[in-house]
Amino acid sequence: xxxxxxxxxxxxxxxxxxxxxxxxxxxxxxxxxxxxxxxxxxxxxxxxxxxxxxxxxxxxxxxxxxxxxxxxxxxxxxxxxxxxxxxxxxxxxxxxxxxxxxxxxxxxxxxxxxxxxxxxx
Numbered sequence: 001x002x003x004x005x006x007x008x009x010x011x012x013x014x015x016x017x018x019x020x021x022x023x024x025x026x027x028x029x030x031x032x033x034x035x036x037x038x039x040x041x042x043x044x045x046x047x048x049x050x051x052x053x054x055x056x057x058x059x060x061x062x063x064x065x066x067x068x069x070x071x072x073x074x075x076x077x078x079x080x081x082x083x084x085x086x087x088x089x090x091x092x093x094x095x096x097x098x099x100x101x102x103x104x105x106x107x108x109x110x111x112x113x114x115x116x117x118x119x120x121x
Contacts, residue, residue, distance in 0.1 A: 014100030021097045022046050030082070030094040030114065030121065034106055039075045041082040041110060043091055053085035072109045079110040083117025093120045 004012070023029030023046040033040045040056040057066060057074045062081075066074050086094070101107045115121070 010100040012100070017097060017100060021095050023095060023097075027093045027095055028052055028086075028091055029097045030086075030119065031097045032099045032101065032107055032110055034075075034099075034101060037071075039071070039078050039106055039110060041078055041114075043082065043086045043089075043094060052089050052091060053082060055082040055085060071106055075106040075109040076113040079113025080117045082110075083114040083119045087118050092118070096121045
């Protein structure tokens with residue numbers, strides 16, 4: 001039997017997490033995706049299938065402010081931004097979907113920053 005790749009393992013873990021984590025209108029899901037250079041976060045209502053708020057390190061509005069930062073520092077900024085945007089939409093509580101990644105490094109930094117920004121999970 002062939003070994004699974006790192007990406008296949010992450011997808012398998014993400015599917016296992018998603019069996020238990022479901023976003024509702026009262027408590028949407030805070031989803032995290034990280035690539036090699038960037039990090040993305042979305043607040044999703046799974047009942048209706050729509051995205052309430054989103055933020056990423058690729059946004060033009062953040063352009064110059066993220067230059068020279070480490071990846072962990074960028075994740076902290078995105079965590080603050082997603083918390084601010086979610087609160088503007090009236091979202092206070094979320095469930096955290098780590099996307100199959102370890103709760104460590106950039107994922108943990110984004111989660112901690114969004115907690116500091118006022119999201120409860």
